[in-house]
Amino acid sequence: MTAPAASSYTASPFVGRTFGVTVAGLNKNFGRTAVLKDINLEVKPGEIFCIMGPSGSGKTVLLKHIAGLEHATSGEVRIGEFDAADPETRNKVHLALVFQAGALFNSLSVYDNLALYPREHRQCNEAGIRERVLHALSILSLEKAANKFPSDLSGGMKKRVAIARALVMEPQLLLYDEPTSELDPVMSATLTEIIATLREQTAVTSIVVTHDRDLAFNIADRVAFMMDGRIQGVGPRADFKTPADPVIANFLNPVIDLKNPRFKQLE
Amino acid sequence: MNHLTAIFGHIGGTLLLLVSSVKFIGTLPRQRARFIEQCYLIGYTSLPIVTILSFFIGSVLALQSGYSMENFGAKQFIGTLVGLTMARELGPVMVAILIAGRVGSAVTAELASMKVYQEIDALTTMNIPPERMLVLPRLAAILVMMPVLAIIANLCGWYGGALVCQYTHSISVDSESYFIALKTYMKPKDIIDGLVKAEVFGFVIILVCCYIGLNTRGGPREIGASVTKAVVASLILILVLDYFVTKALLFA
Numbered sequence: 133m134t135a136p137a138a139s140s141y142t143a144s145p146f147v148g149r150t151f152g153v154t155v156a157g158l159n160k161n162f163g164r165t166a167v168l169k170d171i172n173l174e175v176k177p178g179e180i181f182c183i184m185g186p187s188g189s190g191k192t193v194l195l196k197h198i199a200g201l202e203h204a205t206s207g208e209v210r211i212g213e214f215d216a217a218d219p220e221t222r223n224k225v226h227l228a229l230v231f232q233a234g235a236l237f238n239s240l241s242v243y244d245n246l247a248l249y250p251r252e253h254r255q256c257n258e259a260g261i262r263e264r265v266l267h268a269l270s271i272l273s274l275e276k277a278a279n280k281f282p283s284d285l286s287g288g289m290k291k292r293v294a295i296a297r298a299l300v301m302e303p304q305l306l307l308y309d310e311p312t313s314e315l316d317p318v319m320s321a322t323l324t325e326i327i328a329t330l331r332e333q334t335a336v337t338s339i340v341v342t343h344d345r346d347l348a349f350n351i352a353d354r355v356a357f358m359m360d361g362r363i364q365g366v367g368p369r370a371d372f373k374t375p376a377d378p379v380i381a382n383f384l385n386p387v388i389d390l391k392n393p394r395f396k397q398l399e
Numbered sequence: 400m401n402h403l404t405a406i407f408g409h410i411g412g413t414l415l416l417l418v419s420s421v422k423f424i425g426t427l428p429r430q431r432a433r434f435i436e437q438c439y440l441i442g443y444t445s446l447p448i449v450t451i452l453s454f455f456i457g458s459v460l461a462l463q464s465g466y467s468m469e470n471f472g473a474k475q476f477i478g479t480l481v482g483l484t485m486a487r488e489l490g491p492v493m494v495a496i497l498i499a500g501r502v503g504s505a506v507t508a509e510l511a512s513m514k515v516y517q518e519i520d521a522l523t524t525m526n527i528p529p530e531r532m533l534v535l536p537r538l539a540a541i542l543v544m545m546p547v548l549a550i551i552a553n554l555c556g557w558y559g560g561a562l563v564c565q566y567t568h569s570i571s572v573d574s575e576s577y578f579i580a581l582k583t584y585m586k587p588k589d590i591i592d593g594l595v596k597a598e599v600f601g602f603v604i605i606l607v608c609c610y611i612g613l614n615t616r617g618g619p620r621e622i623g624a625s626v627t628k629a630v631v632a633s634l635i636l637i638l639v640l641d642y643f644v645t646k647a648l649l650f651a
Contacts, residue, residue, distance in 0.1 A: 199520075200524070201520050222524070228525075229521070235516060235520065236518075238516075248527070249525050252532070301525065
């Protein structure tokens with residue numbers, strides 16, 4: 133699959149517009165530690181864009197900048213024509229972030245977790261909210277979990293509830309932070325299918341931070357590889373199946389060598 | 400110097416939290432369910448401990464003052480002493496200390512855990528300001544419940560003192576004389592001043608505890624550290640503010 137053009141997607145019934153993301157010269161320091169170094173990226177509207185890289189390479193920090201949860205030391209992130217760091221942008225763009233651990237509200241039931249957004253923004257009456265919530269729950273096959281609390285759910289169900297909650301927001305930009313981590317292979321495949329299906333149904337721009345090669349190689353339109361806070365490479369997913377760059381190749385296709393184990397090299 | 404900068408930073412941060420919460424005051428009517436829930440948590444669930452503690456504070460006050468005042472024949476003024484001390488000082492201060500330990504710690508723990516487990520970040524990305532949903536209903540609830548708790552503490556303390564005076568052989572001041580002395584020298588301003596103090600203490604406790612909870616950084620261990628910090632800060636602020644508010648009210 134090649135990267136689709138924005139115009140190849142029809143507008144969803146509830147999303148009037150999808151937004152691309154532009155990251156320009158982004159730098160982020162925590163104290164004296166530089167976490168992001170001169171990041172430049174462009175994510176097209178309607179695209180599934182995967183960000184891969186080793187742990188600690190700055191992927192989640194980059195995602196938080198796109199979500200407006202972190203402020204850049206220098207450089208900027210724009211969602212469409214809007215500045216991601218400006219709180220007002222959230223009034224103009226429906227942005228949803230699926231957190232790695234779900235970040236569900238533990239004091240609320242699954243139903244109320246999903247109903248919170250439309251209730252707080254007074255988007256419709258309680259009957260309308262119920263319809264939207266039940267629709268989102270049915271897409272993720274979570275109808276039976278509606279009255280449960282997050283503490284009663286398995287890791288996989290929490291992630292599905294987090295995606296359902298994002299879906300209720302009718303997002304124009306959907307960010308996923310490690311959506312398949314800590315899941316069994318079948319559940320990982322299910323979530324991968326869900327991410328692809330949501331994009332097909334709603335044309336939502338999806339940015340996925342992941343370590344999961346299967347996810348990236350099956351559904352990503354383009355992939356970016358991060359290393360030590362820098363973008364090491366960006367391109368269509370096919371380019372990453374047999375990468376020319378030895379650093380990327382070593383990460384994506386590690387060879388287990390018991391005669392010369394990696395942990396010895398770490399010392 | 401760094402400590403001083405940090406203290407001013409925290410004061411500024413707390414004031415900013417206040418401003419950003421108060422600007423959503425118009426949303427309070429549609430947040431009445433949360434407001435009522437907070438009134439219940441702050442007021443109703445604190446009632447038993449406030450009642451018991453203030454009853455015994457009044458009792459001990461009567462016992463100690465009876466023992467001392469007997470030496471110079473002033474036993475008839477025990478009611479005045481207990482009444483004024485409870486209304487002006489011990490009622491509001493004890494309720495504030497109880498609220499700091501019981502409610503303030505719970506508020507900080509809840510918000511800190513929401514912060515650590517990214518629930519606050521989730522609210523932010525959902526364009527639901529945490530100040531509106533989490534801080535404002537608590538501030539409104541404490542403003543309503545603190546005077547109620549302070550009045551109950553006063554009444555329990557007064558009746559505790561009356562019982563001790565009546566049934567302690569060495570004091571032997573009957574309830575009627577006790578309450579006459581209490582009424583004679585006590586003005587409405589004494590009670591109102593106490594309620595004003597209770598309001599100020601309660602408001603500051605909740606604001607500081609919310610600020611510390613929402614600014615928790617790190618992992619689960621930091622939740623405990625934040626709770627300790629919030630309770631210590633609240634206790635210090637209660638006693639420091641007590642002096643300044645009392646002085647302001649006495650000379651107002």
